[in-house]
Each structure stands twice: as C-alpha cells, then as structure tokens.
Amino acid sequence: MRNVAWASAAGPPIEAAEGPSRSFGELCARQQGAFSRSQAIAHGITDKVLARRSRVRQIQQIHRGVYAEFTGPLPWATRVWAAWLVYGPDAALTGATALQWYGVDGAAGDDRIHLALPHSHRAIQRPGILVTRHRGYETQLHGARTPPIVRLEVAALVRASADPSTSRQAALLLDVCRQRATTPERLLAELDLLTRLPARQVLRRIVLDAADGVQSFLERIYLRDVERAHALPPGRRQVRAASKDGSGVHVSYRDVEYVRYGLLVEIDGQAGHSDSASRWRDMHRDNISAISGKLTLRLGYQLVTEPCVAAAQVASALHRSGWSGTARACSPGCTAASIAV
Known part of the structure; x- marks a missing residue:
C-alpha cells in the first residue's frame, strides 16, 4: 500500500x-x-x-x-x-453492509456493498455493489452518520427479509438483540413502519420470541418445538441468578427456568460455550443450582432434529418435581406423551 x-x-x-x-x-x-x-x-x-x-x-x-x-x-x-461515492449523496448503507458498519458481530454477508436509494431514483447496478430502492427512504435514515446509513433496526429487518431461510432470519434478529445492538421493542416499532417488507409476519413472530427472552436460534427452537408444541408449562427466560463465594459475587443467566418445579434448562450451542472460561462458568453455575436443589437439563443441537425426545425428557423431570400435566403429542408420530411418564 x-x-x-x-x-x-x-x-x-x-x-x-x-x-x-x-x-x-x-x-x-x-x-x-x-x-x-x-x-x-x-x-x-x-x-x-x-x-x-x-x-x-x-x-x-x-x-x-x-x-x-x-x-x-x-x-x-x-x-x-x-x-x-459512485451513487452520490442520496445513497445510504443498508442491509449487511450497514450492520457491519454498526459493528454487529457476525453481520458480514456476501462480499457486495449494499446501498439503498429512494424509490424514485433509477438504480444502475455496478460490479461489487447491490443497490435497492426503498419507499419511505428518508424516514429510515440515521440522522447523524457519515456516510449516510439506515437505522440499525431497518438494516437488520431488511437483511433478514432478504434471506429465504427462516433459521437464518431468526439467528440474525436474535443475535442483534442478544448483543444489545437494539431491542425487540425497537424492531417491532420499525416493522410497523415497513409495511411492504417481505416475510414481515414471519419476522414479527421471531421478534416477539425475542421479547419473551429468547436469545438464540436454538432457544427459539426449544420454545416453539419443545415447550409450546408439547404443551409444557411456560418457563421464564434469561433469569438472573447471583451466587457468592470467596472470590466475590458471580452473576449468571438461566436460559429457561421452571421456577415452581425447581427445573433449569440450558440450551447449549456454540456461542458462549466454545472456550474453557465459558465451560468453567457453566459448570460453576450448574453446581450452584444443584447445591440449591435445582435440577439442570442441558440440550443442544439435537433440538433441531429430535424436539419430541427433548420434550419427553423435560416433561419427565417436571413430573418428578410435581407437575401433574401431560405432554401433548405434536404430531401423529410424536412419542413425547407416551415416554414422559
């Protein structure tokens, strides 16, 4: 250089x-x-x-x-x-480019630079640049950024709506909330304005799950395909817990807690569990739970392919702690109700 x-x-x-x-x-x-x-x-x-x-x-x-x-x-x-500079002062960063510019982890998409133009402008595509035209463009801009850029919520929703995979849509929207780049409430407010956005209702359901405390794709699978699909009692999500030892006070968050039944469910994907420090933190948290009399179940990527098995395990643990309900079969071939006894 x-x-x-x-x-x-x-x-x-x-x-x-x-x-x-x-x-x-x-x-x-x-x-x-x-x-x-x-x-x-x-x-x-x-x-x-x-x-x-x-x-x-x-x-x-x-x-x-x-x-x-x-x-x-x-x-x-x-x-x-x-x-x-190719498109001049009326262009703004959008989609994956805007998210990366905002510093959202894992936001990089394809190698093209994504730009937005007002809908009335003619969009001539150039190599390495993806230009899209937007109605209500002026209302979507962040007011104090250079180069011009759409608000983070707009960028996340536009990026998610362009992806045909619901799992990747969920991963993106849940990630921006988990990273505290935005909140589910801000995303929902922006969705109310983006009335022409593709897959709008699917995105709304994902953001509503985020508002319920879901922070990852696997947590959403658990909520939708395990807990709700099999009529398990609703758990509390991202429950703050503090413990104290000789080195000080340790704060952690439980993925799912069935408070009445003393049952914790931890959803373990790669994020947050891939290094020694994270594994030690998880073990410490689980040991504290065991000492206090709470059982911890750990579920991972098998949730994607075996949600009925996971539902049976959770239902069995709930029964041992006094739950008198019955797991509901989610489909004709579901065995959760017959196993969870």
Whole structure:
C-alpha cells in the first residue's frame, strides 16, 4: 500500500470547499482513502494529474470516476466509501453492509456493498455493489452518520427479509438483540413502519420470541418445538441468578427456568460455550443450582432434529418435581406423551 502526498500533486495543499481548513488529504483520510473525480477537481487536482498518478501506480481506480489514494488491496471500509461515492449523496448503507458498519458481530454477508436509494431514483447496478430502492427512504435514515446509513433496526429487518431461510432470519434478529445492538421493542416499532417488507409476519413472530427472552436460534427452537408444541408449562427466560463465594459475587443467566418445579434448562450451542472460561462458568453455575436443589437439563443441537425426545425428557423431570400435566403429542408420530411418564 502506498499513500499519496497530495501536497505535491498540484502545488501547495488546497483547502476543501466543504469545511474550514480541510485539505484534500484530510478528506481522503475521512473517506478511508477513497475519493471521487469531482472531489479531486474541486480541490484543484486535474484529470491530467489523476491520469499521471494512475499510470505510475500512485493511486488506483476502483470504479469509474472513483479512486483510492493508495495501491494494493482495498480494505473493506475503503470499498464501502468508494461504493457510496459512485451513487452520490442520496445513497445510504443498508442491509449487511450497514450492520457491519454498526459493528454487529457476525453481520458480514456476501462480499457486495449494499446501498439503498429512494424509490424514485433509477438504480444502475455496478460490479461489487447491490443497490435497492426503498419507499419511505428518508424516514429510515440515521440522522447523524457519515456516510449516510439506515437505522440499525431497518438494516437488520431488511437483511433478514432478504434471506429465504427462516433459521437464518431468526439467528440474525436474535443475535442483534442478544448483543444489545437494539431491542425487540425497537424492531417491532420499525416493522410497523415497513409495511411492504417481505416475510414481515414471519419476522414479527421471531421478534416477539425475542421479547419473551429468547436469545438464540436454538432457544427459539426449544420454545416453539419443545415447550409450546408439547404443551409444557411456560418457563421464564434469561433469569438472573447471583451466587457468592470467596472470590466475590458471580452473576449468571438461566436460559429457561421452571421456577415452581425447581427445573433449569440450558440450551447449549456454540456461542458462549466454545472456550474453557465459558465451560468453567457453566459448570460453576450448574453446581450452584444443584447445591440449591435445582435440577439442570442441558440440550443442544439435537433440538433441531429430535424436539419430541427433548420434550419427553423435560416433561419427565417436571413430573418428578410435581407437575401433574401431560405432554401433548405434536404430531401423529410424536412419542413425547407416551415416554414422559
């Protein structure tokens, strides 16, 4: 990577028209090294200078009329700015690109830069950029971000609605809530405004589950396919628990707790359980529960393929603790009711 000293491009540094004492070099730095031909010309850098610097590989062209002030691989942030410069001030980051810009973990989607335009604008697709047109575009923008970007809730819902997989839709929306990037209440409020969004009702059910305390795809499978489908008593979710030992007070959260029956259910996927510290924290939490007289059941990815077996195990544990109900068969071939005795 090789940066350009723009002070020598066309004499002394030329101040930017858009702000006091902002040189062209500072403008490029703000835009992660990307700049447009029109910006260069506004700062006194001619087409002849741009052509010469491109020829000697001091700058590189990214798109027609858009450059990077260095050569070599393009960082993701530079590609984002370059894509935005192609479409001008009316474009905004959206979808997976917006989520990644907000810093949401695991938000990266395909390699394209996702941009939104007002519905009245003509969308000409360019390589490496996915442009979508939106009704009510102006009302979806975050008011104080550069480059312009839709609100995080809009980005998450747009990204989820574009995915044909319900499981991936759930994973995304539950993740942004679990990471505290937003809340189910904000997502529901945004859904009320996005009346034309594809898969809107499916997304609403997912967000309502998040409002009930579900934080992961597996927890949603448990709620829907184990607890509700087999008429088990409703559990409380993400229950805060504190314990004290010689090293201080330890706070943890129970995935599902059947408080009346002293039964805990922990849903173990990869997230939060893949390192030694997490496993030790889980063991400590389970030991404290056992000491207090509570039984802990652990369920994992078998929930996806064997929810009836999981329902039978939970129902059996509930019966031992005094539950007098009966697990309901979720389908003609379900054996949960006959096993859970």
